Amino acid sequence: MLSVAEALSRILTYTLPLPTETVPLTQAVGRVLREDIRADRDFPPFDRVTMDGIAIRYEAFAGGQRTFPIIGTQFAGQPLFTLTTPDECLEVMTGAVLPDGTDTVIRYEDITVANGVATIAIDEIQAGQNVHRQATDRQAGELLLPAGTRLRPTEIAVLASVGKPTVAVSALPRIALISTGDELVGVDETPLLHQIRGSNTYMLYAALQTLGIEASLNHLPDDQAKMTAGLATILQKNDLLILSGGVSAGMADFVPGVMMDLGVRERFHKIAQRPGKPLWFGTTDAGKVVFGLPGNPVSTTMCLYRYLLPFLHASMGCQSEYTRFATLAEPVTFKPALTYFLPVKLISQPDGSQLAQPLPGSGSGDYANLIDADGFLELPAEQSDFKAGEVFLILTFS
Numbered sequence: 444m445l446s447v448a449e450a451l452s453r454i455l456t457y458t459l460p461l462p463t464e465t466v467p468l469t470q471a472v473g474r475v476l477r478e479d480i481r482a483d484r485d486f487p488p489f490d491r492v493t494m495d496g497i498a499i500r501y502e503a504f505a506g507g508q509r510t511f512p513i514i515g516t517q518f519a520g521q522p523l524f525t526l527t528t529p530d531e532c533l534e535v536m537t538g539a540v541l542p543d544g545t546d547t548v549i550r551y552e553d554i555t556v557a558n559g560v561a562t563i564a565i566d567e568i569q570a571g572q573n574v575h576r577q578a579t580d581r582q583a584g585e586l587l588l589p590a591g592t593r594l595r596p597t598e599i600a601v602l603a604s605v606g607k608p609t610v611a612v613s614a615l616p617r618i619a620l621i622s623t624g625d626e627l628v629g630v631d632e633t634p635l636l637h638q639i640r641g642s643n644t645y646m647l648y649a650a651l652q653t654l655g656i657e658a659s660l661n662h663l664p665d666d667q668a669k670m671t672a673g674l675a676t677i678l679q680k681n682d683l684l685i686l687s688g689g690v691s692a693g694m695a696d697f698v699p700g701v702m703m704d705l706g707v708r709e710r711f712h713k714i715a716q717r718p719g720k721p722l723w724f725g726t727t728d729a730g731k732v733v734f735g736l737p738g739n740p741v742s743t744t745m746c747l748y749r750y751l752l753p754f755l756h757a758s759m760g761c762q763s764e765y766t767r768f769a770t771l772a773e774p775v776t777f778k779p780a781l782t783y784f785l786p787v788k789l790i791s792q793p794d795g796s797q798l799a800q801p802l803p804g805s806g807s808g809d810y811a812n813l814i815d816a817d818g819f820l821e822l823p824a825e826q827s828d829f830k831a832g833e834v835f836l837i838l839t840f841s
């Protein structure tokens with residue numbers, strides 16, 4: 444059976460070729476940049492005052508002068524003033540340009556002002572203090588955000604400051620989420636004894652929203668003909684289909700067969716992992732992609748974080764962020780030759796490490812267990828006894 448790494452690398456050979464589109468900055472969070480962003484000016488663009496107080500020439504202070512007549516005020520947003528006589532000073536406000544002829548700012552807390560004269564009340568000041576010098580952070584023309592950057596609120600601030608009311612990002616794939624199963628009823632319905640409310644597609648929908656994607660929500664019954672007809676239409680209108688359920692060994696697990704009938708070629712079925720073993724993956728000759736996620740909710744969640752999100756990140760042109768580690772808090776034994784994705788709670792330690800407290804729960808149907816969990820610890824297939832203190836990759840829920 445395919446290993447986790449082999450399965451992912453096979454999936455990543457079928458990434459969606461997404462075009463570039465331009466979106467308003469206010470809608471760009473979560474999206475992936477498709478242009479390089481350079482500094483249009485120095486950061487900061489001028490010597491910026493960082494404290495409210497007075498600006499002087501340090502030379503005068505070094506020469507023993509302590510009282511300075513105030514000849515004016517440099518507010519933030521005012522054009523540059525010039526101090527022509529070094530034995531005088533200007534009041535300056537945080538965010539203002541440092542007046543020409545001055546080089547050092549002293550806080551109001553460290554001076555007294557009487558009759559238009561400032562007296563320095565402290566003995567020590569540093570030349571250049573309380574000034575954020577032009578170009579100390581970044582220089583004009585410097586690359587700030589390379590194409591491929593996923594935009595977080597912090598990057599949105601940078602884009603605003605360099606004058607990008609719109610920004611080129613990866614277009615989003617058209618995605619259909621499809622639950623399957625006759626036991627499922629809607630969120631707004633009251634289930635009978637033998638029924639449950641479907642939850643997987645809502646979980647997936649929420650995960651896609653964090654990438655800016657609005658997927659469609661669909662449901663198909665456990666009926667081969669109806670499933671074939673329904674999926675044929677959905678396949679026409681979408682780039683990516685994400686199904687939940689119907690991929691295992693049951694008499695109503697029609698997904699692999701229906702996909703074959705619709706011309707979707709199986710690229711693999713089943714991975715040596717728990718949960719999520721029956722994951723089905725296929726593509727069409729036209730480049731459409733289908734994930735048949737196992738229906739058990741913990742399996743669906745695990746496959747989302749380990750395969751689906753990396754696939755979407757790669758399609759949009761950015762790196763996945765799966766490089767975090769955590770330390771197993773207690774010994775765990777898992778004999779099968781499968782990668783075990785163990786639900787864990789993360790506990791931050793005073794030394795900065797993260798302890799992963801196992802929360803095995805009652806199997807892949809126990810989605811309530813994930814309420815207490817922060818992610819899955821990935822325990823390798825070739826090992827059976829995992830000791831407390833060993834470090835493993837962690838897939839965190841976000």
Ligand SMILES: Nc1nc2c(c(=O)[nH]1)N[C@H]1C(S)=C(S)[C@@H](COP(=O)(O)OP(=O)(O)OC[C@H]3O[C@@H](n4cnc5c(N)ncnc54)[C@H](O)[C@@H]3O)O[C@H]1N2
Nearest residue numbers: 622641642643644687688689690691692696737738739742
């Ligand atoms: N004989 C075997 N039986 C099973 C095997 C196997 O290898 N041999 N694999 C087991 C594993 S592992 C898993 S995982 C499940 C996968 O099942 P399916 O993908 O076929 O999914 P279903 O049978 O449709 O449903 C399984 C389970 O999940 C619930 N479900 C389905 N969809 C949703 C949804 N949208 N929201 C919430 N819950 C959902 C469904 O009610 C079932 O309880 O198969 C094992 N069996």
Ligand code: MOO
Nearest residue numbers: 718719720742807
């Ligand atoms: O391996 Mo299945 O995904 O546990 O229930």
Ligand SMILES: [Mg+2]
Nearest residue numbers: 689691693696
């Ligand atoms: Mg089944």
